[in-house]
Amino acid sequence: MANEQPHYDQVLVDITDYVHDFKVETSSCWSAARMALMDAVGCAIESLHKNAACKNIINAVLLDSSDINGMRLPGTDLRLNPMNGAFALGTLIRFSDHNDSLGGAESGHPSDSLGAILAVADWIDRNERLVTIQDLLEAMVKAYEIQGCFQTENAFHAHGMDHVILVKVASTATACWLLRLTKKQTMDALSHAWMDSAPLRTYRSSPNTISRKGWAAGDACMRAVMFAMLCRSGVEGAPSALTAPRWGFYDSVWQSASFSLPRPYASWVIQNVFFKTMPAEGHGISAVEAAIQLSHEFRCHDGDRWKDIDKIRIRSTAATLRIISKAGPLHSPADRDHCIQFLVAVALLKGSAPEISDYADDGPWANDPKVDDLRNRMVVVEEESFTRDYLDLDRRTATNAVQIYFNDGTATEDIIVEHPVGHSKNPQTRPAVQRKFKDNLEHTYSKDEVLSIISMIENEHLPVHVLTDLLARRSSSGVLSRL
Numbered sequence: 001m002a003n004e005q006p007h008y009d010q011v012l013v014d015i016t017d018y019v020h021d022f023k024v025e026t027s028s029c030w031s032a033a034r035m036a037l038m039d040a041v042g043c044a045i046e047s048l049h050k051n052a053a054c055k056n057i058i059n060a061v062l063l064d065s066s067d068i069n070g071m072r073l074p075g076t077d078l079r080l081n082p083m084n085g086a087f088a089l090g091t092l093i094r095f096s097d098h099n100d101s102l103g104g105a106e107s108g109h110p111s112d113s114l115g116a117i118l119a120v121a122d123w124i125d126r127n128e129r130l131v132t133i134q135d136l137l138e139a140m141v142k143a144y145e146i147q148g149c150f151q152t153e154n155a156f157h158a159h160g161m162d163h164v165i166l167v168k169v170a171s172t173a174t175a176c177w178l179l180r181l182t183k184k185q186t187m188d189a190l191s192h193a194w195m196d197s198a199p200l201r202t203y204r205s206s207p208n209t210i211s212r213k214g215w216a217a218g219d220a221c222m223r224a225v226m227f228a229m230l231c232r233s234g235v236e237g238a239p240s241a242l243t244a245p246r247w248g249f250y251d252s253v254w255q256s257a258s259f260s261l262p263r264p265y266a267s268w269v270i271q272n273v274f275f276k277t278m279p280a281e282g283h284g285i286s287a288v289e290a291a292i293q294l295s296h297e298f299r300c301h302d303g304d305r306w307k308d309i310d311k312i313r314i315r316s317t318a319a320t321l322r323i324i325s326k327a328g329p330l331h332s333p334a335d336r337d338h339c340i341q342f343l344v345a346v347a348l349l350k351g352s353a354p355e356i357s358d359y360a361d362d363g364p365w366a367n368d369p370k371v372d373d374l375r376n377r378m379v380v381v382e383e384e385s386f387t388r389d390y391l392d393l394d395r396r397t398a399t400n401a402v403q404i405y406f407n408d409g410t411a412t413e414d415i416i417v418e419h420p421v422g423h424s425k426n427p428q429t430r431p432a433v434q435r436k437f438k439d440n441l442e443h444t445y446s447k448d449e450v451l452s453i454i455s456m457i458e459n460e461h462l463p464v465h466v467l468t469d470l471l472a473r474r475s476s477s478g479v480l481s482r483l
């Protein structure tokens, strides 16, 4: 075979042209990006305060690192190099399964990339040149779009791959843009992201659902920043990383000649993500809403009333059955927040949505026999029309239907929820996301500080470090400390 230098793959060219040349202009897009930024920052602060396991994982990687001019990790007094910062922030945002998500042939969390974007933006702003809130928001719009366009029609899970490959690609592209790499350097860095491929998604699925699903995004963010930094320093890429016969991504792992993309990259995704109003796997959230409604109507959370339940039927999408329908013991918080039967049982018994502490091994529900008892009475089936509408870009429903059958032969209405709160088509979404942000921030910041953070996010000219300075918290000793 002739060892000719290949042209850059079209996928690399298109992502690069988009990330360097696209201009975000519409005000609805800026406002969507602000809301996404607030939500993701809130999720990071929430994990820091409510998820000890998350802190242990970050500590294990950071050791005692600190960098005097480093990016400031929100909620802490850590100053980190951008790679460590991307790991830590990406993990904090994602760990509690509360950050925004997007369905499609592949599902995923577009805000995972903020781990890389904010780490890099803050680090550049402190060390090299001004980076404004507007730059940060623009990078978010672009990362969301790249990840979301790939998610729409390409099922990475069908190849065993985890969707964080897209976090890696989207974060690499936007880190390169923020760092002002040339187009050639950007394509080189992107080629590394594709060559890196994806971890196996077995850590997200039964019987191996483990906490790695919560730090995989941090890992992807960290590698993305590393590729951008390497290529900035002149490291070469592999122009045909995807299309090279035999060894490229397509021949090696994709078993197909290309990806399918729904439309040219623009700014659709940021305006259509699903904001989670409860920390739970996204495909189960409308079932939780239905279960809460039923719990209130039939007082399932009252005393022994749950014992009158004979059967619970959940109709759902193929994605739900593939990702979160599980029988048998649940072994960890990750296993529980990825189990639709656990989510519905807790919602029925509590009469409200599960919270982070409800998943803990020593939490109130993990060892409550009522939960398993109810789980055993559930039947989860696919409703093909739900799957179709979920994949239909115009409808994008996230439907579950829940119906309870009682021992006396009666049954409840079949409660169908198509657009749960958090969906862009649900009018309650914006106020709910604003409430969630305030609740998450008020763990750490005073009400006045929360108002200042909101007005900083609204100030497009503000240097990013001014925001991250306000988000930083001193430890009681006033010195740099680990989490």
Ligand SMILES: C[C@H](C(=O)O)[C@@](O)(CC(=O)O)C(=O)O
Residues within 6 Å of the ligand: 097, 101, 102, 107, 108, 109, 163, 204, 213, 280, 281, 282, 283, 323
């Ligand atoms: C996007 C999903 C979620 O809402 O958490 C997902 O469950 C998707 C998946 O497992 O494929 C996730 O863990 O990222």
